[in-house]
Amino acid sequence: MASSETTEPRSIAIIGPYLAGKTTLLENILYVTGAISRKGKIAESNTVGDSSQEARDRQMGVELNLAKAEYLGDTLFFLDCPGSVELAQESFDALTGVDAAVIVAEADVSKSVSLTPLFRFLEAHNIPRIIFVNKLDKGAENLDAFLESLQGVSIPPVVLRHIPIRDGEELTGYVDLASGRAYAYKEEEASETIALPSEIEDEQGTARYDMLEKLADFDDDLMEKLLEDEEPGPDQVYSDLTQSFRDGEIVPVLLGAAEHEHGVRRLLKFLRHEVPAPSQAAARVELGDEEGPVVQVLKTFQTPTFGKLSIARIWRGTVEDGVSFNGERASGLFHMQGQATSKISKATAGEVIAIGRLDEAKTGVTLSTGKETDQLESAPVAFPVYALTIRPKNREDEVKLSGALAKILDEDRSLTVEHSQETNQTILRGQGEIHLRIAVERMKNRYKLELETGQPEIPYKESIRKSISQHARFKRQSGGHGQFGDVEVDIKPLPRGSGFSFDNSIVGGSVPKQYIPAVEAGVLEFLVKGPLGFPVVDLAVSLTDGSYHDVDSSEMAFKTAGRMAMSEGMPKCGPVLLEPILEVRIAVPSEHTARVNALVSGRRGQILGFEAREGWMGWDEVSAHMPHIEVHDLIVELRSLSAGAGNYVWKFDHLQELTGRLADDVVETRKAALENA
Ligand SMILES: Nc1nc2c(ncn2[C@@H]2O[C@H](COP(=O)(O)OP(=O)(O)OP(=O)(O)O)[C@@H](O)[C@H]2O)c(=O)[nH]1
Ligand SMILES: [Mg+2]
DSSP states (O other): OOOOOOOHHHEEEOSTTTTSSSSHHHHHHHHHHTTTTTOGGGGGGGGGSSSSSSHHHHTTTOOEEEEEETTTTHHHHEEEEOGGGOOOHHHHHHHOOEEEEEEEESHHHHGGGGHHHHHHHHHHTTOEEEEEEETTTSSSSHHHHHHHHHHTTTSOOOEEEEEEEEEETEEEEETTTTTOOOEETTTEEEEEEEOOGGHHHHHHHHHHHHHHHHHTTOHHHHHHOOOOTTOOOHHHHHHHHHHHHTTSEEEEEEOBBGGBBBBBBHHHHHHHHOOOOOHHHHTTTTTTOSSSEEEEEEEEEEEEEEEEEOOOOOOOOSSTTTTTEEEOOOOOOOEEEEEEEEEEEEEETOOEEEEETTTTTTTTTTEEESSSSOOOOOOOOOOOOOEEEEEESSSHHHHHHHHHHHHHHOOOOOOOOOEEETTEEEEEEEEHHHHHHHHHHHHHHOOOOOOOEEEEOOOOOOSSSSOOOEEEHHHOOOOSEEEEEEEEEEEEEETTOOEEEEEEEETTTOGGGHHHHHHHHHHHHHHHOTTTTBOOSSSSEEEEEEEEOOBBBBHHHHHHHHHHHHHHGGGOOEEEEEEEEEEEEEEEEEEGGHHHHHHHTTTTTTTEEEOTTTTTEEEEEEEEEEEHHHTTTTTHHHHHTTTTOOOOEEEEEEEEOHHHHHHHHHHHHHHHHHHHH
């Protein structure tokens, strides 16, 4: 064992479902290791993590928390990630730069499936991962069912390293299955060794055999021993456990109750002994072993004191104060303890540090002290599934808004902003209502910027069903120079998706050539807002005839005539509302597929098909066409019917005629809005 241990610094992500106790675990790690002398509590808003205003207001993790702990001579960096599914980008970005991940979860079967995206990511990147089952001070009776449900989520086997010793519902200690030793938890101190309680001897034997069997799949010698009923030596068991964890072949499970420090020291010992050296992570991401430091940005903070701070994993080499990355000089290097920073003069591979003022560095990028470096893989950016319009309460804050947005977007890759030409609205997109509300609160708390938010308008269009011919004459003779334009146009519908076309069949110069573009311009001007109040598409207009006046005709006059022909003719063409239809692909655990189908149909959707989701056992992907308006809050219902697990991607597909009550309502609302504008 000793030979495989390392004293190099290592970085560990703490991830898992919402409110599982990640930040509490971090707080207790810091307390147990002496990094803090007083233990905070989430309810008292005094933990090292979650110290931002938004986190305290909501009593939830809203962004990455970083902290460093020294334990028995080892330095461990922790990256405590928020658990809300809407903030998952933080976890994925952090995970790209760690040596191992601790998945903190309550023994709650209903939450297992929501861990699927995290497991798939960890598996795809082969990041060593361990499960810490938390809050076992209550509800320990659900442990077995929970572990079984996790085995349906994790592809590698989930291997229990401890079994619980209980007193009624309460967890009072554990038996370590590798050593066979029993321990009783003590409040605020290390557990004490006790005699193996006789009533769990059998359970201990079965669980240990189960653990060994899983390990034997990766060790032929162990397999043989088990077949011959031979007891493997402790060295072999420990070394198999360590190796299989490091290689991602098994997912060990430890138990505890972070708030009571139960299992915290045990977890720390595990991390200290079993998390591989930083060089293994570097090999895993296929970093070359050339000279020179390489770092990767895992998170960006905008701070009032230091400006921009790039949280970065050091993949290779040593970085020193005064270093430049990709030609930009860092203003300083720091270790972080929650929001507190302490300046350092250098840092080495395995550490996660904050680097000051790299204005160009974006989250996810790889930086080197040379000119350029190969880019290590970064996490994919989450697809936006929810949108709100934003507008400063105070009109004069427009400029302030663009500055604040730039900073907020720099911090969070899963937020995007867009100005819609179609509806003239500024649209903030992200992962759900909470995600966007947090962004809005940040702008208020940090930049004193108050915003109004709303539901984005749907970009309806309109078209026509009938062809007509229309004559229009614009004539004004009020002394001096008059105006004269006279046109005859054919208006006819085109198939969906054709857009707009204009041509002319003028013979003999009844409308002189130079005025024809003006007629088209007049037509187009009208089409911006058709008889129903929306932009008109899918029609052809042709100029068939007209007349002119030698003196009074002008481009202006023909443009006006063109617009008049449309405004008189279009209402007679059978205007029809067109509704945008999106193609959505909904990913969901198969047990919820039937409910998703019902959800889609209930929202006027049309199922196109469904298939097993590739690489995600037990998941389906449902494809459907759905009206844009029905997708606005689809994510809310989808998450609520799938324990937070469901997700979807979308793209615009086509426009579709909408008639009847729904169409009347849309047109009426539009009319009222135009009148008030
Ligand atoms: N009973 C019990 N409660 C705990 C334990 N650990 C944490 N909690 C409580 O669980 C709640 C959530 O704890 P957090 O530490 O904020 O959980 P988290 O996983 O960081 O939450 P997010 O970051 O918002 O996902 C708090 O009320 C904690 O006091 C535990 O061991 N036992
Ligand atoms: Mg937290």
